[in-house]
Amino acid sequence: MTDTHYDRAPGDISLSAEREGATSSHVGVYTLGLALAVILTATSFWVANTSQLWAPGVPLGLTVLAIAQMGVHLVFFLHITTGPDNTNNVLALAFGVLIVFLVVAGSLWIMSNLNDNMMPGAELMNLHMQH
Amino acid sequence: MNVAVTLDEVRQESLPSASEAGPAPKRIVVAYGFWIFLLSDIVMFAALFAAYAVLVHATAGGPAGAQLFNQGSAAIETACLLASSYTCGLMSLAVDARRRATFYLFALVTFVLGAAFLTLEIREFADMIARDATPQRSAFLSAFFTLVGCHGLHVTAGLIWLAVMMAQVTLKGLRANVERRLLCFALFWHALDIIWVWLFTVVYLMGVRP
Numbered sequence: 001m002t003d004t005h006y007d008r009a010p011g012d013i014s015l016s017a018e019r020e021g022a023t024s025s026h027v028g029v030y031t032l033g034l035a036l037a038v039i040l041t042a043t044s045f046w047v048a049n050t051s052q053l054w055a056p057g058v059p060l061g062l063t064v065l066a067i068a069q070m071g072v073h074l075v076f077f078l079h080i081t082t083g084p085d086n087t088n089n090v091l092a093l094a095f096g097v098l099i100v101f102l103v104v105a106g107s108l109w110i111m112s113n114l115n116d117n118m119m120p121g122a123e124l125m126n127l128h129m130q131h
Numbered sequence: 132m133n134v135a136v137t138l139d140e141v142r143q144e145s146l147p148s149a150s151e152a153g154p155a156p157k158r159i160v161v162a163y164g165f166w167i168f169l170l171s172d173i174v175m176f177a178a179l180f181a182a183y184a185v186l187v188h189a190t191a192g193g194p195a196g197a198q199l200f201n202q203g204s205a206a207i208e209t210a211c212l213l214a215s216s217y218t219c220g221l222m223s224l225a226v227d228a229r230r231r232a233t234f235y236l237f238a239l240v241t242f243v244l245g246a247a248f249l250t251l252e253i254r255e256f257a258d259m260i261a262r263d264a265t266p267q268r269s270a271f272l273s274a275f276f277t278l279v280g281c282h283g284l285h286v287t288a289g290l291i292w293l294a295v296m297m298a299q300v301t302l303k304g305l306r307a308n309v310e311r312r313l314l315c316f317a318l319f320w321h322a323l324d325i326i327w328v329w330l331f332t333v334v335y336l337m338g339v340r341p
Contacts, residue, residue, distance in 0.1 A: 006155050009162030011223070011318045030220040037213055041328075045206060048336035059337050066332040070325050077220055077321040089166060096170035100177040107181035 008085040011078055033076025040069040158311055165315040169322045172285075176326050179281055180333060183274040187338065191269035196338035199264055201255070205335040208251050209327065212286075215244035216324040223317045229305055238297050241320070245290050252283050275334065282330055285323055292316055 013026050044065045047058060074080045080089055187196070222237035256276070259265075266276040296316055299309050 006152055007159055007163075009159040009314065010166040011162055011314055011321075012158075013224070013227070026224050027221065030217055030224070033220075034213065034217040041209055041213065041331075044332060044336060045202065048340065049202070055340075058340065062332050062336055066328050069328045073216070073321060073325045073328070077216060077324070078318065088163060092163075092167055092170055096173055099174050103174065103177040104181045104184065107178075108184055111185045 006085065007088050008081075008083070010080060010089045013079050029076055029079075033072055036072045036076070037069055040065055040072065044069075157307075158314065161311045162314050162318065165318055169318060173322065173326065176278075176281070176329075179274075179278045180329065183278045184333070186270040186274040189270035191271075193269040193272065194262070194264050195271070196275075196334070197340075199259055199262075200335050200339050202335060202339060204251055204255055205331050208248050209331050211244045211248040211251070212324050212327050215241045215248070216321055218244065219317055219320045223313065226305060226310060226313050231300070231305070234300065234305075235297065238293060242290060242293050242297075245286055245293070245320075249283060249286055249290065252279070252286075256280070279330060279334065282323070282326055285326075289316070289320055289323060292319070 013029065044062055047053060047061050047065065053061070074093070080086060080093060082090065218237045218240045222234055222241060225231075225233035225237055256279075259272075264272055266273045293316060296309070296313055299312070303309050
């Protein structure tokens, strides 16, 4: 077995460990990531401030744009890929995303349920006040 | 002949597994460990985001986000942090290519952009407190200052770290352990930018809408 095969560190840009050369194409990776991030950010700010879009859909659109930009950052800046040498990094990330989703969605779900069930409505409040 | 066995053999020959190659180099182990730390840090931010989202309407008669937040300054802060993330990437490339002068240039630009972000954020906080929108005013403001302030503290820590790394490159040179620290710093800085993407989306863009 001549070439040893290691997993890749998160943040490492290329498989080949050569130190010189090919940096111009690496700069291109970061520049492309920056361009995509700028486009997505500008779109987010436009979506939040325009009146041309259906207002109730705007928060969902902003969420989708934020997820897309997170993907751009992960791929172009943190160099997380789907290659076999990146399996550990992707698995750790997937677990992190799962926990984040559970914490945020679970908190919102439970708290809105509690608000619905525990807060007395206006008519109930009036009943209390009547006697 | 068993097809499954054949496929298994072919795969093993073309791609030896990581464990067959022996222990991974220290660079990979260090960066992977730091990646796990960053993910746990992001989980902590998820809890703060959840608290903010739950408390966003609990203004207790005080000012709401729409009256307080200034999207112009949020846009400039976003631009500063995004540009500093880009220059941090270029700094990593300079480290890989062992170009010291380029490293110092991009490290300095990254530091200045990060400091500009922090200055704008502190000015925004001071402005809010001057308008009596302190963390004590309402649950919404407590959650806001905790969430955004925690990110600001992370940026402060990152700036101190970057300054220390510039000193270490000067004093120790681009040794293997200094390079590993720089790799971890780059991961940290990019992760902070990912958190800021969610911050400006959830706090400054969604929060200002009626």
